[in-house]
Amino acid sequence: MGDESAGAGVLIEAVGLRKVHTPRGGGEATEAVAGIDFRVHRGEAFGFLGPNGAGKSTTMRMVAAVSPVSGGTLRVLGMDPKTHGPAIRARLGSVPQDDTLDTELTVRENLLVYGRYFGLPRAEIRERATQLLDFARLVDKADEQVEALSGGMRRRLTIARSLVNRPDILLLDEPTTGLDPQARHLLWERLFRLKQEGVTLLLTTHYMDEAEQLCDRLVVMDHGRIVAQGTPRGLIAGHCTREVLELRFDDQEAAAGKIRHLGDRQEKLPDRLLVYADDGEDALKAVHRTGVEPLTALVRRSGLEDVFLTLTGRTLVD
Protein backbone atom coordinates (compact mmCIF):
# COMPACT_ATOMS: atom_id res chain seq x y z
CA MET A 1 0.00 0.00 0.00
CA GLY A 2 1.24 3.43 -0.85
CA ASP A 3 3.83 2.25 -3.36
CA GLU A 4 3.96 4.19 -6.57
CA SER A 5 3.46 0.99 -8.53
CA ALA A 6 2.61 2.81 -11.77
CA GLY A 7 6.25 3.84 -12.17
CA ALA A 8 8.86 5.87 -10.37
CA GLY A 9 7.46 9.15 -9.12
CA VAL A 10 3.98 8.80 -10.61
CA LEU A 11 1.59 10.05 -7.91
CA ILE A 12 -1.65 10.04 -9.89
CA GLU A 13 -2.53 7.88 -12.85
CA ALA A 14 -5.88 7.88 -14.65
CA VAL A 15 -6.75 5.58 -17.53
CA GLY A 16 -10.10 5.93 -19.30
CA LEU A 17 -11.44 7.77 -16.24
CA ARG A 18 -15.18 8.46 -16.43
CA LYS A 19 -17.84 10.07 -14.29
CA VAL A 20 -21.52 9.71 -15.06
CA HIS A 21 -24.10 11.67 -13.07
CA THR A 22 -27.46 9.93 -12.91
CA PRO A 23 -30.17 12.27 -11.63
CA ARG A 24 -32.28 10.89 -8.78
CA GLY A 25 -35.83 10.03 -9.68
CA GLY A 26 -35.04 9.40 -13.34
CA GLY A 27 -33.88 11.73 -16.07
CA GLU A 28 -31.05 11.46 -18.51
CA ALA A 29 -27.59 10.55 -17.24
CA THR A 30 -24.86 13.04 -18.09
CA GLU A 31 -21.25 12.13 -18.69
CA ALA A 32 -19.24 14.83 -16.89
CA VAL A 33 -15.91 13.11 -17.55
CA ALA A 34 -15.87 11.01 -20.70
CA GLY A 35 -12.77 8.82 -20.50
CA ILE A 36 -9.55 10.70 -19.82
CA ASP A 37 -5.94 9.58 -19.36
CA PHE A 38 -3.28 11.50 -17.47
CA ARG A 39 -0.31 11.05 -15.17
CA VAL A 40 1.02 13.40 -12.53
CA HIS A 41 4.60 13.06 -11.30
CA ARG A 42 6.08 13.93 -7.93
CA GLY A 43 6.98 17.61 -7.56
CA GLU A 44 5.05 18.64 -10.64
CA ALA A 45 2.49 21.42 -10.98
CA PHE A 46 -0.18 19.91 -13.18
CA GLY A 47 -3.14 21.88 -14.49
CA PHE A 48 -6.59 21.24 -15.90
CA LEU A 49 -7.56 24.08 -18.18
CA GLY A 50 -11.02 24.47 -19.63
CA PRO A 51 -14.29 26.39 -19.49
CA ASN A 52 -16.97 25.90 -16.84
CA GLY A 53 -18.60 22.50 -17.18
CA ALA A 54 -15.60 20.91 -18.90
CA GLY A 55 -15.32 18.26 -16.17
CA LYS A 56 -12.30 19.70 -14.35
CA SER A 57 -13.85 19.94 -10.90
CA THR A 58 -15.46 16.53 -11.24
CA THR A 59 -12.05 15.07 -12.05
CA MET A 60 -10.60 16.80 -9.01
CA ARG A 61 -13.27 15.34 -6.73
CA MET A 62 -12.52 11.86 -7.99
CA VAL A 63 -8.79 12.34 -7.41
CA ALA A 64 -9.62 13.69 -3.94
CA ALA A 65 -11.30 10.33 -3.18
CA VAL A 66 -14.53 12.18 -2.41
CA SER A 67 -16.58 11.32 -5.50
CA PRO A 68 -16.74 7.69 -6.66
CA VAL A 69 -15.31 6.79 -10.08
CA SER A 70 -17.90 5.65 -12.66
CA GLY A 71 -15.50 3.94 -15.04
CA GLY A 72 -11.86 3.43 -15.98
CA THR A 73 -9.07 3.21 -13.44
CA LEU A 74 -7.64 5.77 -11.08
CA ARG A 75 -4.63 5.32 -8.79
CA VAL A 76 -3.71 8.03 -6.32
CA LEU A 77 -0.45 7.59 -4.41
CA GLY A 78 -0.51 4.01 -5.69
CA MET A 79 -3.90 3.29 -4.11
CA ASP A 80 -7.43 2.83 -5.39
CA PRO A 81 -9.78 5.56 -4.08
CA LYS A 82 -12.62 3.05 -3.96
CA THR A 83 -10.92 0.84 -1.40
CA HIS A 84 -8.43 3.19 0.25
CA GLY A 85 -10.31 6.50 0.40
CA PRO A 86 -9.34 7.46 3.96
CA ALA A 87 -5.67 6.45 3.43
CA ILE A 88 -5.48 8.58 0.27
CA ARG A 89 -7.26 11.55 1.84
CA ALA A 90 -4.86 11.41 4.78
CA ARG A 91 -2.06 12.39 2.38
CA LEU A 92 -3.93 14.97 0.28
CA GLY A 93 -4.66 18.63 0.81
CA SER A 94 -7.85 19.87 -0.76
CA VAL A 95 -8.82 23.44 -1.63
CA PRO A 96 -12.36 23.40 -3.03
CA GLN A 97 -13.78 25.99 -5.40
CA ASP A 98 -15.99 27.56 -2.74
CA ASP A 99 -14.29 28.17 0.57
CA THR A 100 -15.74 25.69 3.00
CA LEU A 101 -14.13 27.14 6.08
CA ASP A 102 -15.83 26.45 9.38
CA THR A 103 -17.53 29.79 9.97
CA GLU A 104 -18.46 28.79 13.52
CA LEU A 105 -14.76 28.74 14.43
CA THR A 106 -12.05 31.39 14.60
CA VAL A 107 -9.16 31.49 12.12
CA ARG A 108 -6.76 29.56 14.37
CA GLU A 109 -9.46 27.14 15.54
CA ASN A 110 -10.10 26.26 11.91
CA LEU A 111 -6.56 24.94 11.69
CA LEU A 112 -6.55 23.28 15.11
CA VAL A 113 -9.83 21.44 14.54
CA TYR A 114 -8.99 20.43 10.96
CA GLY A 115 -5.74 18.85 12.09
CA ARG A 116 -7.69 16.64 14.50
CA TYR A 117 -9.64 15.16 11.59
CA PHE A 118 -6.29 13.72 10.46
CA GLY A 119 -5.69 12.25 13.90
CA LEU A 120 -2.65 14.48 14.53
CA PRO A 121 -1.58 15.14 18.12
CA ARG A 122 -2.77 18.50 19.49
CA ALA A 123 0.72 19.79 20.34
CA GLU A 124 1.92 19.12 16.81
CA ILE A 125 -1.11 20.86 15.28
CA ARG A 126 -0.63 23.91 17.51
CA GLU A 127 2.95 24.31 16.31
CA ARG A 128 1.95 23.70 12.71
CA ALA A 129 -0.94 26.18 12.96
CA THR A 130 1.44 28.95 14.01
CA GLN A 131 3.70 28.24 11.02
CA LEU A 132 0.74 28.08 8.64
CA LEU A 133 -0.76 31.34 9.89
CA ASP A 134 2.60 32.90 9.14
CA PHE A 135 2.70 31.27 5.71
CA ALA A 136 -0.82 32.53 4.93
CA ARG A 137 0.02 35.97 6.37
CA LEU A 138 -2.85 35.75 8.81
CA VAL A 139 -0.95 36.00 12.10
CA ASP A 140 -2.73 39.19 13.19
CA LYS A 141 -6.13 37.67 12.25
CA ALA A 142 -5.58 34.46 14.23
CA ASP A 143 -8.33 35.05 16.77
CA GLU A 144 -10.86 36.69 14.44
CA GLN A 145 -14.01 35.03 13.20
CA VAL A 146 -13.85 33.79 9.62
CA GLU A 147 -16.60 36.26 8.65
CA ALA A 148 -14.20 39.13 9.30
CA LEU A 149 -11.80 37.94 6.55
CA SER A 150 -11.64 39.26 2.98
CA GLY A 151 -12.01 36.88 0.05
CA GLY A 152 -8.25 36.66 -0.46
CA MET A 153 -7.64 35.99 3.23
CA ARG A 154 -10.27 33.25 3.27
CA ARG A 155 -8.68 31.57 0.30
CA ARG A 156 -5.26 31.74 1.98
CA LEU A 157 -6.75 30.27 5.15
CA THR A 158 -8.34 27.46 3.13
CA ILE A 159 -4.93 26.73 1.62
CA ALA A 160 -3.25 26.90 5.03
CA ARG A 161 -5.86 24.49 6.38
CA SER A 162 -5.26 22.07 3.51
CA LEU A 163 -1.56 21.98 4.43
CA VAL A 164 -2.08 21.02 8.07
CA ASN A 165 -1.36 17.33 7.36
CA ARG A 166 1.74 18.12 5.25
CA PRO A 167 0.13 16.63 2.14
CA ASP A 168 2.03 14.90 -0.68
CA ILE A 169 -0.38 16.40 -3.19
CA LEU A 170 -2.27 19.69 -2.97
CA LEU A 171 -5.49 19.87 -5.00
CA LEU A 172 -6.65 23.37 -5.91
CA ASP A 173 -9.97 23.88 -7.67
CA GLU A 174 -10.07 27.33 -9.30
CA PRO A 175 -7.77 28.78 -6.63
CA THR A 176 -7.99 32.43 -7.64
CA THR A 177 -11.51 32.70 -9.06
CA GLY A 178 -13.27 35.74 -7.64
CA LEU A 179 -10.13 37.36 -6.21
CA ASP A 180 -8.89 40.83 -7.08
CA PRO A 181 -5.56 41.08 -8.98
CA GLN A 182 -3.51 41.91 -5.90
CA ALA A 183 -4.91 38.95 -3.96
CA ARG A 184 -4.32 36.68 -6.97
CA HIS A 185 -0.65 37.65 -7.22
CA LEU A 186 -0.08 37.09 -3.52
CA LEU A 187 -1.70 33.67 -3.83
CA TRP A 188 0.36 32.72 -6.88
CA GLU A 189 3.49 33.71 -5.01
CA ARG A 190 2.50 31.49 -2.04
CA LEU A 191 1.70 28.56 -4.34
CA PHE A 192 4.97 29.01 -6.16
CA ARG A 193 6.76 28.78 -2.83
CA LEU A 194 4.97 25.55 -2.02
CA LYS A 195 6.02 24.14 -5.36
CA GLN A 196 9.63 25.04 -4.64
CA GLU A 197 9.31 23.18 -1.35
CA GLY A 198 8.45 20.07 -3.37
CA VAL A 199 4.68 19.90 -2.94
CA THR A 200 2.96 18.37 -5.96
CA LEU A 201 0.23 20.71 -7.16
CA LEU A 202 -2.86 19.72 -9.10
CA LEU A 203 -5.01 22.65 -10.10
CA THR A 204 -7.94 23.56 -12.29
CA THR A 205 -8.36 26.96 -13.81
CA HIS A 206 -10.08 28.77 -16.60
CA TYR A 207 -7.51 31.54 -16.49
CA MET A 208 -4.77 31.37 -19.09
CA ASP A 209 -2.34 33.49 -17.17
CA GLU A 210 -2.76 31.29 -14.11
CA ALA A 211 -2.03 28.13 -16.09
CA GLU A 212 1.00 29.76 -17.71
CA GLN A 213 2.28 31.07 -14.37
CA LEU A 214 1.89 27.96 -12.27
CA CYS A 215 1.74 24.82 -14.39
CA ASP A 216 4.65 22.73 -15.59
CA ARG A 217 2.29 20.62 -17.59
CA LEU A 218 -1.40 20.83 -18.33
CA VAL A 219 -4.27 19.23 -20.13
CA VAL A 220 -6.93 21.22 -21.94
CA MET A 221 -10.42 19.84 -21.26
CA ASP A 222 -13.66 20.40 -23.11
CA HIS A 223 -16.97 18.52 -22.74
CA GLY A 224 -15.41 15.95 -20.41
CA ARG A 225 -12.54 15.09 -22.73
CA ILE A 226 -8.89 16.03 -22.98
CA VAL A 227 -8.38 17.91 -26.23
CA ALA A 228 -4.66 18.70 -25.85
CA GLN A 229 -1.83 18.29 -23.38
CA GLY A 230 1.73 19.42 -22.86
CA THR A 231 3.74 22.25 -21.34
CA PRO A 232 2.22 25.75 -21.66
CA ARG A 233 4.99 26.76 -24.09
CA GLY A 234 4.72 23.49 -26.01
CA LEU A 235 0.95 23.80 -26.40
CA ILE A 236 1.24 27.34 -27.70
CA ALA A 237 4.03 26.38 -30.09
CA GLY A 238 2.18 23.29 -31.26
CA HIS A 239 -1.24 24.83 -31.82
CA CYS A 240 -0.58 28.49 -32.58
CA THR A 241 1.67 30.90 -34.35
CA ARG A 242 4.07 32.93 -32.26
CA GLU A 243 2.01 36.12 -32.41
CA VAL A 244 -1.57 37.23 -32.83
CA LEU A 245 -2.88 40.36 -34.50
CA GLU A 246 -6.17 41.51 -32.98
CA LEU A 247 -8.25 43.79 -35.20
CA ARG A 248 -11.50 45.66 -34.60
CA PHE A 249 -13.56 47.04 -37.44
CA ASP A 250 -16.65 49.10 -38.03
CA ASP A 251 -17.86 46.48 -40.48
CA GLN A 252 -16.09 43.25 -39.66
CA GLU A 253 -17.76 41.21 -42.42
CA ALA A 254 -16.64 43.50 -45.20
CA ALA A 255 -13.10 43.86 -43.85
CA ALA A 256 -12.72 40.14 -43.24
CA GLY A 257 -13.46 39.44 -46.90
CA LYS A 258 -10.63 41.68 -48.04
CA ILE A 259 -7.93 40.30 -45.74
CA ARG A 260 -8.94 36.65 -45.83
CA HIS A 261 -5.58 35.58 -47.31
CA LEU A 262 -3.47 37.02 -44.46
CA GLY A 263 -1.75 35.08 -41.67
CA ASP A 264 -1.60 31.33 -41.03
CA ARG A 265 -5.15 31.21 -39.79
CA GLN A 266 -7.91 33.58 -38.71
CA GLU A 267 -10.51 33.42 -35.99
CA LYS A 268 -13.67 35.55 -36.01
CA LEU A 269 -15.03 36.62 -32.64
CA PRO A 270 -18.17 38.72 -32.24
CA ASP A 271 -16.20 41.89 -31.46
CA ARG A 272 -12.86 41.33 -33.18
CA LEU A 273 -10.87 39.40 -35.74
CA LEU A 274 -7.76 37.43 -34.77
CA VAL A 275 -5.02 36.91 -37.36
CA TYR A 276 -2.46 34.27 -36.35
CA ALA A 277 0.97 35.04 -37.76
CA ASP A 278 4.55 34.47 -36.67
CA ASP A 279 5.22 38.16 -37.17
CA GLY A 280 2.24 40.27 -36.14
CA GLU A 281 3.73 43.59 -37.29
CA ASP A 282 4.30 42.17 -40.76
CA ALA A 283 0.70 41.00 -40.88
CA LEU A 284 -0.49 44.46 -39.80
CA LYS A 285 1.52 46.07 -42.61
CA ALA A 286 -0.09 43.63 -45.02
CA VAL A 287 -3.52 44.65 -43.70
CA HIS A 288 -2.74 48.32 -44.34
CA ARG A 289 -1.56 47.45 -47.86
CA THR A 290 -5.02 46.04 -48.68
CA GLY A 291 -6.47 49.47 -47.87
CA VAL A 292 -8.57 48.19 -44.96
CA GLU A 293 -8.58 50.57 -41.97
CA PRO A 294 -9.08 48.82 -38.62
CA LEU A 295 -10.43 50.86 -35.65
CA THR A 296 -7.80 49.33 -33.40
CA ALA A 297 -4.96 46.93 -34.01
CA LEU A 298 -2.99 45.07 -31.35
CA VAL A 299 -0.09 42.68 -31.76
CA ARG A 300 0.49 40.31 -28.86
CA ARG A 301 2.16 36.98 -28.11
CA SER A 302 -0.22 34.08 -28.42
CA GLY A 303 -1.28 32.29 -25.25
CA LEU A 304 -3.28 29.36 -24.01
CA GLU A 305 -6.51 31.20 -24.73
CA ASP A 306 -5.55 30.98 -28.40
CA VAL A 307 -4.75 27.30 -28.05
CA PHE A 308 -8.22 26.71 -26.68
CA LEU A 309 -9.80 28.79 -29.42
CA THR A 310 -7.89 26.87 -32.06
CA LEU A 311 -8.90 23.53 -30.60
CA THR A 312 -12.56 24.21 -29.94
CA GLY A 313 -13.49 27.31 -31.89
CA ARG A 314 -14.76 28.85 -28.65
CA THR A 315 -13.35 31.25 -26.06
CA LEU A 316 -12.72 30.07 -22.52
CA VAL A 317 -14.49 32.75 -20.54
CA ASP A 318 -17.79 33.84 -22.01
Next chain:
Amino acid sequence: MLRALWRSPAVAGPAALVERNLVIYRHTWYLLLAEVFEPVLYLLSMGVGIGALVGHVPGLGGGDPSVGYVDFVAPALLATAAMNGAMNETTFNIYGKLKMLHTYDSILATPLRIRDVALGEVAWALLRGTAVTVVFGAAVAAFGLLHSPWAVLILPGSLLIAFAFAAAGLAVVTYIRSWQDFQLVQLVMLPMFLFATTFYPLGVYARPVQIAVECLPLYQSIELVREPSLGVMNAGVGLAALYLLVFGALSMALALHRLERTLVP
Protein backbone atom coordinates in the same frame (compact mmCIF):
# COMPACT_ATOMS: atom_id res chain seq x y z
CA MET B 1 -5.28 -0.66 25.82
CA LEU B 2 -7.91 2.03 26.38
CA ARG B 3 -5.50 4.47 24.78
CA ALA B 4 -5.16 2.27 21.71
CA LEU B 5 -8.93 2.07 21.41
CA TRP B 6 -9.19 5.85 21.71
CA ARG B 7 -6.69 6.27 18.90
CA SER B 8 -8.25 3.73 16.54
CA PRO B 9 -9.90 5.44 13.54
CA ALA B 10 -13.32 4.05 14.47
CA VAL B 11 -13.26 6.08 17.68
CA ALA B 12 -10.85 8.90 16.82
CA GLY B 13 -12.94 9.96 13.78
CA PRO B 14 -16.21 10.57 15.63
CA ALA B 15 -14.22 11.95 18.58
CA ALA B 16 -12.64 14.61 16.34
CA LEU B 17 -16.11 15.75 15.36
CA VAL B 18 -17.23 15.89 18.99
CA GLU B 19 -14.11 17.93 19.67
CA ARG B 20 -15.06 20.40 16.93
CA ASN B 21 -18.47 20.92 18.50
CA LEU B 22 -16.90 21.30 21.94
CA VAL B 23 -14.62 24.06 20.64
CA ILE B 24 -17.69 25.94 19.37
CA TYR B 25 -19.63 25.21 22.54
CA ARG B 26 -16.92 26.87 24.58
CA HIS B 27 -18.23 30.12 23.13
CA THR B 28 -21.94 29.29 23.49
CA TRP B 29 -22.23 27.13 26.64
CA TYR B 30 -24.94 29.41 28.07
CA LEU B 31 -27.37 27.98 25.50
CA LEU B 32 -27.42 24.91 27.73
CA LEU B 33 -28.96 26.98 30.51
CA ALA B 34 -31.65 28.20 28.14
CA GLU B 35 -32.55 24.60 27.39
CA VAL B 36 -32.81 23.75 31.08
CA PHE B 37 -34.92 26.84 31.66
CA GLU B 38 -37.80 25.49 29.56
CA PRO B 39 -38.48 22.27 31.53
CA VAL B 40 -38.03 24.18 34.78
CA LEU B 41 -40.82 26.56 33.70
CA TYR B 42 -43.06 23.59 32.86
CA LEU B 43 -42.24 22.03 36.20
CA LEU B 44 -43.21 25.21 38.04
CA SER B 45 -46.44 25.90 36.10
CA MET B 46 -47.72 22.36 35.61
CA GLY B 47 -46.16 20.54 38.51
CA VAL B 48 -46.39 23.11 41.24
CA GLY B 49 -49.30 25.20 39.92
CA ILE B 50 -51.65 22.54 38.60
CA GLY B 51 -50.26 20.11 41.16
CA ALA B 52 -51.77 22.27 43.90
CA LEU B 53 -55.20 21.66 42.34
CA VAL B 54 -54.69 18.00 41.52
CA GLY B 55 -53.03 16.90 44.75
CA HIS B 56 -52.38 13.17 44.36
CA VAL B 57 -52.50 11.03 41.29
CA PRO B 58 -54.37 7.83 42.18
CA GLY B 59 -52.34 4.63 42.09
CA LEU B 60 -48.93 6.25 42.08
CA GLY B 61 -45.85 5.18 43.99
CA GLY B 62 -47.58 2.10 45.39
CA GLY B 63 -50.17 4.27 47.07
CA ASP B 64 -47.57 6.36 48.89
CA PRO B 65 -49.46 9.53 49.81
CA SER B 66 -46.26 11.59 49.79
CA VAL B 67 -46.05 11.17 46.02
CA GLY B 68 -47.82 14.16 44.50
CA TYR B 69 -48.62 15.33 41.00
CA VAL B 70 -45.36 17.24 40.70
CA ASP B 71 -43.42 14.00 41.37
CA PHE B 72 -45.37 12.43 38.53
CA VAL B 73 -44.70 15.21 36.04
CA ALA B 74 -41.03 15.87 36.84
CA PRO B 75 -39.62 12.61 35.34
CA ALA B 76 -41.68 13.11 32.19
CA LEU B 77 -40.26 16.60 31.79
CA LEU B 78 -36.82 15.15 32.33
CA ALA B 79 -37.32 12.60 29.54
CA THR B 80 -38.65 15.38 27.31
CA ALA B 81 -35.61 17.54 28.07
CA ALA B 82 -33.28 14.69 27.06
CA MET B 83 -35.30 14.21 23.89
CA ASN B 84 -35.34 17.88 22.92
CA GLY B 85 -31.71 18.49 23.83
CA ALA B 86 -30.58 15.67 21.54
CA MET B 87 -33.06 16.18 18.75
CA ASN B 88 -32.62 19.95 18.46
CA GLU B 89 -28.96 19.30 17.90
CA THR B 90 -29.37 16.74 15.12
CA THR B 91 -32.24 18.52 13.38
CA PHE B 92 -31.79 22.33 13.55
CA ASN B 93 -28.04 22.45 13.92
CA ILE B 94 -27.24 19.71 11.45
CA TYR B 95 -29.65 21.17 8.89
CA GLY B 96 -27.64 24.39 9.06
CA LYS B 97 -24.39 22.48 8.65
CA LEU B 98 -25.73 20.39 5.77
CA LYS B 99 -27.50 23.05 3.75
CA MET B 100 -26.15 26.46 4.78
CA LEU B 101 -22.62 26.07 6.07
CA HIS B 102 -21.60 22.98 4.04
CA THR B 103 -19.51 22.01 7.04
CA TYR B 104 -19.25 18.37 6.02
CA ASP B 105 -17.84 18.99 2.53
CA SER B 106 -14.48 19.95 3.96
CA ILE B 107 -14.63 17.30 6.69
CA LEU B 108 -15.23 14.53 4.17
CA ALA B 109 -12.09 15.62 2.28
CA THR B 110 -10.12 14.36 5.30
CA PRO B 111 -9.77 10.70 6.32
CA LEU B 112 -13.15 10.93 8.09
CA ARG B 113 -16.00 8.98 6.51
CA ILE B 114 -19.71 9.65 6.52
CA ARG B 115 -20.25 7.17 9.33
CA ASP B 116 -17.62 8.97 11.44
CA VAL B 117 -19.52 12.21 10.91
CA ALA B 118 -22.87 10.59 11.72
CA LEU B 119 -21.58 8.82 14.84
CA GLY B 120 -19.73 11.94 15.96
CA GLU B 121 -22.81 14.13 15.63
CA VAL B 122 -25.01 11.61 17.42
CA ALA B 123 -22.42 11.23 20.19
CA TRP B 124 -22.31 14.99 20.56
CA ALA B 125 -26.11 15.30 20.60
CA LEU B 126 -26.19 12.54 23.20
CA LEU B 127 -23.72 14.47 25.34
CA ARG B 128 -25.79 17.61 25.04
CA GLY B 129 -29.06 15.82 25.76
CA THR B 130 -27.47 14.22 28.79
CA ALA B 131 -26.01 17.50 30.00
CA VAL B 132 -29.44 19.13 29.87
CA THR B 133 -30.91 16.19 31.77
CA VAL B 134 -28.22 16.21 34.43
CA VAL B 135 -28.70 19.91 35.15
CA PHE B 136 -32.48 19.59 35.13
CA GLY B 137 -32.26 16.35 37.14
CA ALA B 138 -30.21 18.18 39.75
CA ALA B 139 -32.94 20.82 39.93
CA VAL B 140 -35.60 18.10 40.32
CA ALA B 141 -33.58 16.42 43.07
CA ALA B 142 -33.13 19.77 44.80
CA PHE B 143 -36.92 20.16 44.84
CA GLY B 144 -36.97 16.78 46.63
CA LEU B 145 -38.91 15.06 43.88
CA LEU B 146 -36.87 11.86 43.61
CA HIS B 147 -38.25 9.10 45.79
CA SER B 148 -36.11 6.06 45.32
CA PRO B 149 -32.50 4.92 45.03
CA TRP B 150 -33.62 3.53 41.68
CA ALA B 151 -33.52 7.16 40.54
CA VAL B 152 -29.81 6.66 39.73
CA LEU B 153 -31.12 4.80 36.67
CA ILE B 154 -32.25 8.17 35.35
CA LEU B 155 -28.74 8.89 34.09
CA PRO B 156 -28.28 5.81 31.87
CA GLY B 157 -31.95 6.18 30.99
CA SER B 158 -31.52 9.70 29.68
CA LEU B 159 -28.40 8.63 27.77
CA LEU B 160 -30.52 6.06 25.99
CA ILE B 161 -33.31 8.56 25.32
CA ALA B 162 -30.81 11.08 23.96
CA PHE B 163 -29.26 8.42 21.70
CA ALA B 164 -32.63 7.31 20.31
CA PHE B 165 -33.79 10.84 19.51
CA ALA B 166 -30.41 12.05 18.27
CA ALA B 167 -30.41 9.21 15.74
CA ALA B 168 -34.06 9.84 14.85
CA GLY B 169 -33.32 13.54 14.36
CA LEU B 170 -30.40 12.69 12.08
CA ALA B 171 -32.66 10.51 9.96
CA VAL B 172 -35.36 13.21 9.87
CA VAL B 173 -32.98 16.01 8.89
CA THR B 174 -32.00 14.21 5.67
CA TYR B 175 -35.61 14.58 4.48
CA ILE B 176 -35.89 18.27 5.30
CA ARG B 177 -35.91 20.52 2.22
CA SER B 178 -36.33 23.98 3.79
CA TRP B 179 -36.79 25.68 7.15
CA GLN B 180 -40.57 25.48 6.57
CA ASP B 181 -40.37 21.71 6.84
CA PHE B 182 -39.47 22.07 10.50
CA GLN B 183 -43.13 23.00 11.03
CA LEU B 184 -43.99 19.44 10.02
CA VAL B 185 -41.53 18.12 12.59
CA GLN B 186 -43.21 20.28 15.22
CA LEU B 187 -46.56 18.93 14.09
CA VAL B 188 -45.40 15.51 15.30
CA MET B 189 -43.33 16.56 18.29
CA LEU B 190 -45.82 18.86 20.02
CA PRO B 191 -48.78 16.43 20.15
CA MET B 192 -46.41 13.69 21.24
CA PHE B 193 -45.19 15.90 24.08
CA LEU B 194 -48.77 16.73 25.14
CA PHE B 195 -50.32 13.27 24.91
CA ALA B 196 -47.55 10.75 25.68
CA THR B 197 -48.62 10.58 29.37
CA THR B 198 -46.46 13.60 30.19
CA PHE B 199 -49.17 15.22 32.32
CA TYR B 200 -51.51 12.36 33.23
CA PRO B 201 -51.39 8.56 33.41
CA LEU B 202 -52.13 6.22 30.53
CA GLY B 203 -55.29 5.05 32.31
CA VAL B 204 -57.32 8.05 31.17
CA TYR B 205 -57.38 6.72 27.60
CA ALA B 206 -59.61 4.02 26.12
CA ARG B 207 -57.62 0.85 25.39
CA PRO B 208 -57.17 1.41 21.61
CA VAL B 209 -55.78 4.88 22.28
CA GLN B 210 -53.55 3.45 25.01
CA ILE B 211 -51.98 1.08 22.46
CA ALA B 212 -51.32 3.95 20.06
CA VAL B 213 -49.71 6.02 22.82
CA GLU B 214 -47.61 3.05 23.96
CA CYS B 215 -46.08 2.94 20.48
CA LEU B 216 -44.72 6.50 20.81
CA PRO B 217 -40.99 6.80 21.52
CA LEU B 218 -41.60 9.59 24.03
CA TYR B 219 -44.05 7.40 25.98
CA GLN B 220 -41.37 4.70 26.26
CA SER B 221 -38.81 7.34 27.25
CA ILE B 222 -41.05 8.63 30.01
CA GLU B 223 -41.67 5.06 31.25
CA LEU B 224 -37.92 4.51 31.34
CA VAL B 225 -37.29 7.32 33.84
CA ARG B 226 -40.65 7.77 35.58
CA GLU B 227 -40.89 4.28 37.01
CA PRO B 228 -37.39 4.24 38.58
CA SER B 229 -37.76 7.77 39.95
CA LEU B 230 -41.01 6.75 41.66
CA GLY B 231 -39.36 3.56 42.88
CA VAL B 232 -41.45 1.23 40.75
CA MET B 233 -39.28 -1.31 38.97
CA ASN B 234 -41.04 -3.64 36.59
CA ALA B 235 -40.71 -5.32 33.19
CA GLY B 236 -42.02 -2.17 31.54
CA VAL B 237 -38.73 -0.40 32.26
CA GLY B 238 -36.71 -3.13 30.53
CA LEU B 239 -39.12 -3.14 27.63
CA ALA B 240 -38.83 0.64 27.27
CA ALA B 241 -35.04 0.37 27.21
CA LEU B 242 -35.20 -2.32 24.54
CA TYR B 243 -37.68 -0.26 22.50
CA LEU B 244 -35.41 2.81 22.55
CA LEU B 245 -32.33 0.78 21.69
CA VAL B 246 -34.03 -0.73 18.63
CA PHE B 247 -35.65 2.59 17.65
CA GLY B 248 -32.27 4.34 17.90
CA ALA B 249 -30.42 1.63 15.96
CA LEU B 250 -32.98 1.60 13.13
CA SER B 251 -32.95 5.41 12.95
CA MET B 252 -29.17 5.35 12.81
CA ALA B 253 -29.17 2.86 9.94
CA LEU B 254 -31.68 4.97 8.02
CA ALA B 255 -29.71 8.15 8.72
CA LEU B 256 -26.48 6.57 7.42
CA HIS B 257 -28.18 5.34 4.27
CA ARG B 258 -29.73 8.76 3.62
CA LEU B 259 -26.51 10.67 4.34
CA GLU B 260 -24.60 8.52 1.86
CA ARG B 261 -27.09 9.65 -0.79
CA THR B 262 -26.98 13.29 0.26
CA LEU B 263 -23.27 13.79 0.81
CA VAL B 264 -21.58 11.71 -1.90
CA PRO B 265 -21.20 13.82 -5.07
